Amino acid sequence: MKKLLLFLFLCPLLAIGQQKTSDEDQIKAVILKTFSAMKSVDSVALKSCFTEKAVLQISQIRPEGNIVREVPIANFVKNVMTRKAGDMDERVLSWGPILVDHEIATAWVPYEFYLNGKFTHKGVDAFILVKIGEEYKIQTLLYNMQK
Template sequence: MKKIFLFLLLCPLLAMSQQKTSDEDQIKAVILKTFSAMKSVDSVALKSCFTSNALLHISQVKPEGNVVREVPATKFIQNVMTRKPGEMDERVLSWGPILIDQEIATAWVPYEFYLNGKFSHKGVDVFIFVKSGNEFKIKTLLYNMHQ
């Protein structure tokens, strides 16, 4: 009887754990798909990673102070499409925390960026995701750039 009770008690915890892992894997896959689409200059794949009204916020430290630019994802995608395949190469350095609560999630991802095969800069991408149907999509991407 005790074994049945323990099993019934643990089943929901195991299901939640499996769902979280599945969601984390999906979030990582969206990030990797974004980077791959940038590298291959694939507008369809890149667009599929973002919500229709997604925004990017780029933080740069300049002599006059910290400057944060806001760019609609549509403009970002247009800029990527002006590149040649292989020109842009963003690489995940490590997976920071990925936090999920139902239909929202965040991911902290240190990265390095290469332009034409040469190191350009590094920084951290902070993704905010929303789940639409069964898919997580990027709602906001905040990143910084430094040497």
């Protein structure tokens, strides 16, 4: 009887853990799909990673102070499409925390960026994602760049 009660108590907790893992896997997949679409210069795949009103922001420290530039997603996609396949290679260095609450999530992703096979910078991508239907899409991508 004790084992049955323990089993009934733990089942919901196990289901929650499995859902979180599934969400984390989906979040990692959309981030990796974004990087892959950049590398392969695939505009359809790249656009599919973002919501319609997604925001891309770049934080840069300058002598006059920190600035944050905002780039429309359409401009970002257009810029990627000016490259040749393989020119852009963004690599995940590690997976930082991924936090999920119902339909929203955040992911902290340290990265390195290579252009034409040469290291240009590294930094952190801070993603805010929203679950639309059964899939996560990027709503906000804020990143910084360090030489």
